[in-house]
Amino acid sequence: MGILNAFKVRMNTLAIVLIPVCIAIDWAGHAIASTLKLPLFLDSIGTVLGGLLAGPWVGGIAGLITNFISSGTVDPIAAPYSVISLAIGIAAGIAGYYGWHKTWPGRVALYILIVLVASIGSTPLNIGLYQGQSGLPFGDALYAGMVKGGWPTWLAAYIDEASGDIPDKLITVVVAILIFFGLPNRYRALFSVWRRPADEKAPAPAPSV
Amino acid sequence: MAGGLSLYQEGASLLHRAHPLTKGVLTLSALALAFIAPSLYWILGIALMLLILVIVAGVLRRLIAVALALLLPITVLLLAVQGFANPANHTVLFAIGPIVYYTEGLSIAAIAALRITCLVVATFLFSFTTRPADITEALMQRGLSPNMGYVLQSALQIIPQTLDMAGRIQDAQRSRGLETEGSLPKRARAYLPLMLPLVLSSLVATQERAMALEVRGFGLPVKRLNRYEFTDTAVQRVTRWALALAVPAAIVARLLGWR
Numbered sequence: 001m002g003i004l005n006a007f008k009v010r011m012n013t014l015a016i017v018l019i020p021v022c023i024a025i026d027w028a029g030h031a032i033a034s035t036l037k038l039p040l041f042l043d044s045i046g047t048v049l050g051g052l053l054a055g056p057w058v059g060g061i062a063g064l065i066t067n068f069i070s071s072g073t074v075d076p077i078a079a080p081y082s083v084i085s086l087a088i089g090i091a092a093g094i095a096g097y098y099g100w101h102k103t104w105p106g107r108v109a110l111y112i113l114i115v116l117v118a119s120i121g122s123t124p125l126n127i128g129l130y131q132g133q134s135g136l137p138f139g140d141a142l143y144a145g146m147v148k149g150g151w152p153t154w155l156a157a158y159i160d161e162a163s164g165d166i167p168d169k170l171i172t173v174v175v176a177i178l179i180f181f182g183l184p185n186r187y188r189a190l191f192s193v194w195r196r197p198a199d200e201k202a203p204a205p206a207p208s209v
Numbered sequence: 210m211a212g213g214l215s216l217y218q219e220g221a222s223l224l225h226r227a228h229p230l231t232k233g234v235l236t237l238s239a240l241a242l243a244f245i246a247p248s249l250y251w252i253l254g255i256a257l258m259l260l261i262l263v264i265v266a267g268v269l270r271r272l273i274a275v276a277l278a279l280l281l282p283i284t285v286l287l288l289a290v291q292g293f294a295n296p297a298n299h300t301v302l303f304a305i306g307p308i309v310y311y312t313e314g315l316s317i318a319a320i321a322a323l324r325i326t327c328l329v330v331a332t333f334l335f336s337f338t339t340r341p342a343d344i345t346e347a348l349m350q351r352g353l354s355p356n357m358g359y360v361l362q363s364a365l366q367i368i369p370q371t372l373d374m375a376g377r378i379q380d381a382q383r384s385r386g387l388e389t390e391g392s393l394p395k396r397a398r399a400y401l402p403l404m405l406p407l408v409l410s411s412l413v414a415t416q417e418r419a420m421a422l423e424v425r426g427f428g429l430p431v432k433r434l435n436r437y438e439f440t441d442t443a444v445q446r447v448t449r450w451a452l453a454l455a456v457p458a459a460i461v462a463r464l465l466g467w468r
Binding site for chain 1: 282286290293296318331357409412418
């Protein structure tokens with residue numbers, strides 16, 4: 001069954017309740033980064049953590065709704081990027097399914113995967129919305145220099161975006177993994193229903209009254 | 210109340226009274242059209258129409274306050290970077306020493322900034338005139354699963370609570386001597402001590418919440434009743450369809466050479 005088994009929807013109440021909490025963690029991560037005046041977004045810690053804990057659906061939906069809510073409240077420009085957050089949550093979910101976060105090479109692979117998903121996904125959106133800029137002064141200065149130097153716009157746009165994602169997603173993944181291993185064992189086990197092998201049946205639901 | 214986060218402003222305007230779906234379709238198709246429209250004047254037209262709706266809804270002053278803070282930095286960055294470095298640049302607008310600014314980049318940046326303005330205005334028009342609870346209610350009446358309805362609604366409530374808690378944890382950690390100001394490495398080191406307790410406590414609370422919900426019948430396979438009906442009129446239904454169909458029509462027009 002392999003990878004498809006990770007996508008089987010096994011949403012119990014606990015997994016559903018976890019989604020809003022992951023969304024709130026996304027927000028809190030960003031809020032704390034802004035209070036400390038860190039030059040990073042750090043707004044997908046909850047998405048990655050949700051993926052690692054409870055699978056691609058929980059992570060993906062958490063990412064998607066995080067962006068929907070922020071586009072409806074503080075930053076409408078976040079709306080098109082909700083696709084990227086969805087993809088980040090799904091990527092983290094697949095990595096979690098294979099247990100990448102438990103070994104060092106796996107952790108590095110998780111980080112690289114998420115940087116790739118975020119940067120490759122955002123570049124076409126940046127080109128459509130901002131003519132290839134990322135909206136961050138540092139990356140945009142790089143962009144201006146590269147385009148001036150005759151580099152193709154798409155490559156400049158990619159490097160512009162990646163220059164923000166490489167440090168941002170490093171901290172995101174490190175914090176998400178630290179939180180994952182900071183949780184009580186008993187608690188982590190509660191969410192592992194989604195790791196059930198494909199051929200094993202789900203326990204019968206309680207009889208309804 | 211879904212409180213701290215919502216931008217909703219009480220009102221009785223045409224837009225406040227409209228069905229949430231009508232407003233949703235309006236927002237989505239307005240921003241799609243802004244990105245499909247080929248030239249500055251078309252996009253300006255869409256922006257003006259949105260602005261008229263904002264005035265009708267009576268939220269102009271609030272919109273200006275929020276939208277300017279968002280749009281100003283982006284517009285400045287776009288105008289600066291594209292004017293100097295855009296592959297299409299060849300007509301010089303002005304030059305200060307070695308720095309040359311071009312006309313093509315300026316107009317490309319202006320179009321991009323105007324499109325982003327449409328996106329921002331259309332979205333805020335929706336969130337200023339629609340109660341968040343109404344959005345989920347309307348979506349659930351159209352077939353969104355009640356589980357997803359719960360996720361949306363409870364996220365809107367949990368976010369402000371979590372942000373409050375973040376503030377309290379920050380005060381607590383500061384009183385224990387955590388430095389949250391100073392050089393960048395110093396501030397970066399404060400991130401984990403603020404984040405970890407917040408996340409661990411809010412995650413551990415989920416189990417209790419799940420149990421509390423389940424004893425109240427969450428997830429039972431039963432048919433749910435609507436809390437209330439939204440008034441929907443034939444005019445609104447027609448408007449929705451017209452707006453939704455305008456998007457594919459515009460794409461076809463672009464393909465047929467709309468310049």
